[in-house]
Amino acid sequence: GAVVSQHPSWVICKSGTSVKIECRSLDFQATTMFWYRQFPKQSLMLMATSNEGSKATYEQGVEKDKFLINHASLTLSTLTVTSAHPEDSSFYICSAGRTEPYEQYFGPGTRLTVT
């Protein structure tokens, strides 16, 4: 159990366009979902924490108007990168958390390339 999927697995888009990434918990209800960004050869950086039905909590330095997070249900969260720029090119990973045991299950990640 505890499978998290992400879609798409990779995407190439043009500068200035928007991209939506979906994160789904397939066999459990996720009380909390997390969005991370990882640049090459660097550790995971938490972007935001979202709880179902409420606004996401963004980490310092992450622009909430640029990275729109919607957590509409206990099994789905979406991250929309608006007006993407080449510097937004990164590996975006979501994880879903359960209350007991408190552990995060990671999606496979989405590689975004902005040209």
Added chain:
Amino acid sequence: GQNIDQPTEMTATEGAIVQINCTYQTSGFNGLFWYQQHAGEAPTFLSYNVLDGLEEKGRFSSFLSRSKGYSYLLLKELQMKDSASYLCAAQDSNYQLIWGAGTKLIIKP
């Protein structure tokens, strides 16, 4: 502030044993996680420690000392497929994961 330290890179030989250390400083503590991450892939869960002591899972074991803010991941009978980055993450009082930069483990035949 909150901080996780682990070595940047380690090299070991196939069939040998390697220990990857991690020290942490967090605001509150709700557990220590180890994840394995192969290049280009998301991390996969290896272990979780919240009490002092050693947890063994097959070839992998993880140790925690809360008083010392210290953990290690022990990998036995190393295989080539164990070449990966190993991420240490401490969970703070808000249950957020504070990530180390990862230790790149290189296994040589």
